[in-house]
Amino acid sequence: MINWPVILTIAKTHLVTKIKQTSVAALGVTFGIGAYITLVSFMTGLNTMLDNLMMNQTPHIHIYNEIEPTKEQPIALYDQLANSTPIIHSIKPKLSQKKIHNALPLLNYLNEDVHVKGAVPQIKAQIFYIAGSIEIAGNLTGIHALEEAKLFHLKDYIIEGSAEALNNNENGILLGVGVAKKMSVHVGDRIQISTIKGDVFPLRIVGLYQSGISDLDAIQSFSNLKTVQRILGEAANYITDINVKLNDVELAFPMAKKIEHQFELKAIDFNTANAQFETGTTVRNLITYAVSITLLIVAGFGIYNILNMLIYEKMNDIAILKAIGFSGKDVQMIFMSQAMIIGFVGGVLGLLLGFGLSHFISTIPFETEALPTVKTYPINFNPWFYGIGIVFALVSTFFAGYLPAQKAKKIDPVKIIRGQ
Numbered sequence: 001m002i003n004w005p006v007i008l009t010i011a012k013t014h015l016v017t018k019i020k021q022t023s024v025a026a027l028g029v030t031f032g033i034g035a036y037i038t039l040v041s042f043m044t045g046l047n048t049m050l051d052n053l054m055m056n057q058t059p060h061i062h063i064y065n066e067i068e069p070t071k072e073q074p075i076a077l078y079d080q081l082a083n084s085t086p087i088i089h090s091i092k093p094k095l096s097q098k099k100i101h102n103a104l105p106l107l108n109y110l111n112e113d114v115h116v117k118g119a120v121p122q123i124k125a126q127i128f129y130i131a132g133s134i135e136i137a138g139n140l141t142g143i144h145a146l147e148e149a150k151l152f153h154l155k156d157y158i159i160e161g162s163a164e165a166l167n168n169n170e171n172g173i174l175l176g177v178g179v180a181k182k183m184s185v186h187v188g189d190r191i192q193i194s195t196i197k198g199d200v201f202p203l204r205i206v207g208l209y210q211s212g213i214s215d216l217d218a219i220q221s222f223s224n225l226k227t228v229q230r231i232l233g234e235a236a237n238y239i240t241d242i243n244v245k246l247n248d249v250e251l252a253f254p255m256a257k258k259i260e261h262q263f264e265l266k267a268i269d270f271n272t273a274n275a276q277f278e279t280g281t282t283v284r285n286l287i288t289y290a291v292s293i294t295l296l297i298v299a300g301f302g303i304y305n306i307l308n309m310l311i312y313e314k315m316n317d318i319a320i321l322k323a324i325g326f327s328g329k330d331v332q333m334i335f336m337s338q339a340m341i342i343g344f345v346g347g348v349l350g351l352l353l354g355f356g357l358s359h360f361i362s363t364i365p366f367e368t369e370a371l372p373t374v375k376t377y378p379i380n381f382n383p384w385f386y387g388i389g390i391v392f393a394l395v396s397t398f399f400a401g402y403l404p405a406q407k408a409k410k411i412d413p414v415k416i417i418r419g420q
Contacts, residue, residue, distance in 0.1 A: 011337035029346025033389045036292045037354020040385050043288035045378035047281055059243035060252040066266035103239035115251055118151045122241040123228045130192040131183045138219040142228030151245045160187045161207020172206035178218030180208055201231050300396035328409035339401020347393030351386050
């Protein structure tokens with residue numbers, strides 16, 4: 001039976017008598033774990049920020065009427081040409097409306113679905129911003145401001161004004177910062193917009209919007225759904241788009257296909273609309289974890305080398321221990337205990353170092369026009385990272401100490417003493 005108090009006392013004595021080597025080994029683990037915590041916290045924080053930026057602005061399912069050519073052309077219905085090979089150029093789209101037929105019942109149907117967190121209507125219209133004698137092309141989107149703020153975090157992108165101000169003003173407009181800069185206007189000013197039919201309407205600026213995409217901010221603006229319907233001269237049931245937010249984004253693809261089949265509308269799911277972005281996120285995560293694991297493995301090899309050298313320096317001690325009755329198993333446990341003590345102390349210090357560096361980075365100012373709501377560098381303080389760090393520190397030091405301890409276990413004390 002192993003006498004653990006004696007084993008741990010001898011292990012502690014070995015570590016203390018070689019304090020420099022012990023410190024170097026522990027620092028190897030400390031800096032390995034600290035670098036891992038810092039890197040993985042920063043990189044996953046950055047990825048989460050970018051994911052949220054995309055998720056907030058992109059619906060899980062976007063429903064609209066797509067203008068496209070008729071799948072079956074009239075000439076295909078002419079039986080006398082069934083055996084011919086018709087060549088048709090410049091096929092025109094079929095006559096269709098931008099608005100979604102029976103949009104209001106469809107909205108009610110979606111909002112009653114248990115998988116749907118919310119479905120909101122939109123109207124997208126092409127307009128011109130009138131600045132004196134100059135007309136600037138742009139897009140006006142009719143929305144329910146409060147619902148957009150709730151489901152798609154509209155408030156995070158309003159740098160002046162508020163969603164409530166837009167909701168309470170029937171003639172209000174939330175203007176993109178790029179448009180406001182071009183026209184030299186501010187919150188409270190009035191601007192005129194013109195539809196593609198030539199109708200002119202005055203609107204009051206109740207806020208400024210900044211998505212972080214400069215090309216979009218240079219043309220985009222928002223107004224109330226009813227306001228846009230009035231500007232376009234359409235009825236209260238005129239809706240061109242429906243954005244759906246689900247409780248589980250993984251259901252977006254099958255639900256989009258179901259909507260397309262059931263209602264004969266175009267439905268684009270989140271993953272299809274952002275396939276390239278998802279690929280970039282996967283690659284960044286892969287690089288992050290690959291580099292992090294490499295840091296931990298390098299620290300483990302450092303511990304192995306130090307313990308290996310420690311055994312060669314402690315040959316006499318090992319011989320004496322075996323000569324006075326310690327078994328090979330006892331000797332193995334002594335050196336394994338040393339490795340685990342180094343791993344635990346170095347791992348705890350590494351967690352503290354990683355947390356300190358991560359916290360310091362999270363306080364560094366990070367301001368850019370592309371991300372108006374982000375003020376400091378993003379850090380992900382996920383407890384799992386710290387749990388993984390200490391477990392990996394113990395596991396790596398266990399294997400780093402196992403092979404040297406196996407050597408110590410097999411040492412023949414007679415040969416050592418004769419050599420002396």
